[in-house]
Amino acid sequence: MGFFSKIKKIWKKDTQDHGAVNEPASVDKATDAAIDSQPQVTTIPDAAAPQTRQESSAPDHQPDEAPSFFRKLIHPQASQPEKSESGEPDAPSAQAAGDTTHGEPAGKQEPLPETFTQEKPKAPQLEPWQQDLVHALDNAEPKLSIWLTHLLTDVSERGEKLWERLHFLLAQLEVPREEADDFIDRFDRWLEDMEYERVEEFRSELQYRLALALDLEDEEDEQSRLFLKLSQGLSKTREQLSKQIDHLLSMTGSFDDEFWEELEEILIMADVGYEASHKLLERLRPKVRREDITDAQAFKDMLKAELVQIFEEARRPAKTGTPEVVLMVGVNGVGKTTTIAKLAHRAQMQGKKTLVAAGDTFRAAAIEQLNIWAKRVGAGFYAKEHGADPAAVAFEAMNMAIEQGYDQVFMDTAGRIHTKVDLMEELKKIKRVLGKKMDGAPHRTILVLDATTGQNALSQVRLFSEAVDLDEIVLTKLDGTAKGGIIVAVALEYKIPISFIGLGEQMEDLRPFSGEDFAKALLD
Ligand SMILES: Nc1nc2c(ncn2[C@@H]2O[C@H](COP(=O)(O)OP(=O)(O)O)[C@@H](O)[C@H]2O)c(=O)[nH]1
Ligand SMILES: [Mg+2]
Structure with a gap:
């Protein structure tokens, strides 16, 4: 119901x-x-x-x-x-x-x-x-x-x-x-x-x-509440980026070579990253010239529009199915399990019958953690014993989801980094098993990234996308980090859509990502 x-x-x-x-x-x-x-x-x-x-x-x-x-x-x-x-x-x-x-x-x-x-x-x-x-x-x-x-x-x-x-x-x-x-x-x-x-x-x-x-x-009222939260969460990144751009423009007063060099530094400091900063400036420079931009506000508006464009370019149509199967991947501690809990909470509140499956069998505590969250949010739960083959968990959870008419399945996974090769092989196997049980599954493979890790996040995107072909990225811990610029790097360099962002540890702190709101919160 x-x-x-x-x-x-x-x-x-x-x-x-x-x-x-x-x-x-x-x-x-x-x-x-x-x-x-x-x-x-x-x-x-x-x-x-x-x-x-x-x-x-x-x-x-x-x-x-x-x-x-x-x-x-x-x-x-x-x-x-x-x-x-x-x-x-x-x-x-x-x-x-x-x-x-x-x-x-x-x-x-x-x-x-x-x-x-x-x-x-x-x-x-x-x-x-x-x-x-x-x-x-x-x-x-x-x-x-x-x-x-x-x-x-x-x-x-x-x-x-x-x-x-x-x-x-x-x-x-x-x-x-x-x-x-x-x-x-x-x-x-x-x-x-x-x-x-x-x-x-x-x-x-x-x-x-x-x-x-x-x-x-x-609805507008809810949107403004969200925006406030986003804006608060990004205050450190905004400080890093927006204020410095203002300062730079007031100092240089013109868009000369020195301005562009300094701007690149500012972007890199906000964790937009070297490659992405370079690409972003390549896009902006001719526009500033062509449109004869002279003042700071007009420049920031142009930068905002450019960011929105970058996020738009990364969007792609989502695959769906019933049950819709979501595979969560990412290294240890980024927030996979809590993000599953938050997404399951959303799904349950939206009236979808949701199952969470404990694919992180590496740590016994991880199974228990997911079980507690499943109970709290009212979702179904499937687990095998500690140390079990995660692909078997995937297989059996799919059986349960199909037999019991679940609308949505979230598959948690381990994120051990000391055995990288094994982890990637394990994830590939889980993916194969899900696909065998249901055509098109997993419909969404989501990489969870911790925003506070900055540029390190980019190498995680590369590693995971090579192994399991990512559909979406969720960026957690944006609250209070000065490294929020990493979002721009991910969208620009990998063209993978960011679907949700984490702005805190509460259930309601996971929010659908809006490129427009993000650009506004970053630069206004
Ligand atoms: N501040 C903050 N903490 C978060 C966020 N998302 C997750 N966490 C915390 O990060 C820690 C690790 O999360 P967990 O889900 O266990 O990570 P996993 O190892 O990837 O499954 C927990 O203490 C979470 O409460 C977020 O958006 N903001
Ligand atoms: Mg976990």
């Missing part, structure tokens, strides 16, 4: 109206028209049509799930009123009312399951925070941070009060009760595991989960 799958259709419905894609084909025009006529639906805010989805995974199409929810909107009388467990008062099911003349003929109606009958409380019984929240939902853009501000009024810690309020929000959004319970249960278990009690410790994680579950990650 996907989180809030029915709700997502509504966001997507709205985004389609504004030019975005992703709408299941099975929703017919009559249904669309009926939805458009629903006052309740139109008050659910517009998902601010994303122009560029950064995420590499495919949008989750669940056309078979859409019609039943739409039916409720069209034929609200089919709903059964239900006493809310959270103590919220009952309300007539006609809350979702409106013109019922659109859509299917009445004879085709079917009774709906009780899970569709979470109802909104009547207006006069609303407490002040509820009124504020309802008002925000009705009138504002989908601004999660504002919804949370109302919801968390006078709530300081984990507990019943918080759950009741979350139930209220989810009921307002017409999330089926069963899915709301599941969401809250998982969150409660998470807080227990992580030993978070106070709102300030977990507010950000809650917003992240809601953004994923409601498919609001591209």
Whole structure:
């Protein structure tokens, strides 16, 4: 079952109206028209049509799930009123009312399951925070941070009060009760595991989960939160790069040979690397001349545009399959296992049934570490004993994924560097086995790189890409490093797309990479 799958259709419905894609084909025009006529639906805010989805995974199409929810909107009388467990008062099911003349003929109606009958409380019984929240939902853009501000009024810690309020929000959004319970249960278990009690410790994680579950990650409010985090994470690199470029331009005042030499030094210091710096300047020089750039801001804008272009050039279409199989590779300590946990967390919150497989059999602790994360994020887990053949783990995990209908498989691997040759052979074998079990698998082979290692990361890209042909790169530990320029080197020299970046140790600190945001955070 996907989180809030029915709700997502509504966001997507709205985004389609504004030019975005992703709408299941099975929703017919009559249904669309009926939805458009629903006052309740139109008050659910517009998902601010994303122009560029950064995420590499495919949008989750669940056309078979859409019609039943739409039916409720069209034929609200089919709903059964239900006493809310959270103590919220009952309300007539006609809350979702409106013109019922659109859509299917009445004879085709079917009774709906009780899970569709979470109802909104009547207006006069609303407490002040509820009124504020309802008002925000009705009138504002989908601004999660504002919804949370109302919801968390006078709530300081984990507990019943918080759950009741979350139930209220989810009921307002017409999330089926069963899915709301599941969401809250998982969150409660998470807080227990992580030993978070106070709102300030977990507010950000809650917003992240809601953004994923409601498919609001591209929404402006969430984007600015992300950008802030990215900008903070890159502050040291920005210091290294942007400030020095400003200083250089104020000193030289012109784009002479000396300027270009100094700029190359600055880029190398920010770990863009010698080769990549050289290539970047080769691209910039003629443009500066041609466009007759004279001031610092115009130059930085041009550099930003050039970086965006470089990241664009590295993009390529992602392969997919069901299950979609992801093989994580990289040397020890770069963050493979935590990145799997973070990606599995995202996938679970997006409603994908996810399996993680413990292919790092070299260290017993690595198996246990992955097991703990799998439990925390609610993913399935497959492991064999310490020392087992990782290719056998891959083989058996694939069997489990296919038999049990998993949507996504993440295969962890070891990263011993003292036996490089063996490691590469082992990875090749795992890859062969995955491919034998399923055509096209692994669909994504991801190299995890630690940004703090700077230029060393480049030799890792070479080594791993020669052995296992990489599809993507995840760059971790960008938080607080002055070596963020390594991203530019990877994209420019290897033309391998960077899909996610790690900005900290929390689950929500793994973010889809946006070249545009990165360039802005680096140079503004
Ligand atoms: N600051 C920071 N730490 C990270 C990030 N990603 C991973 N780590 C930490 O890096 C350490 C090694 O991670 P692990 O997943 O065990 O690496 P593996 O050996 O490649 O599997 C752990 O302490 C992680 O919490 C990140 O983006 N930022
Ligand atoms: Mg590991």
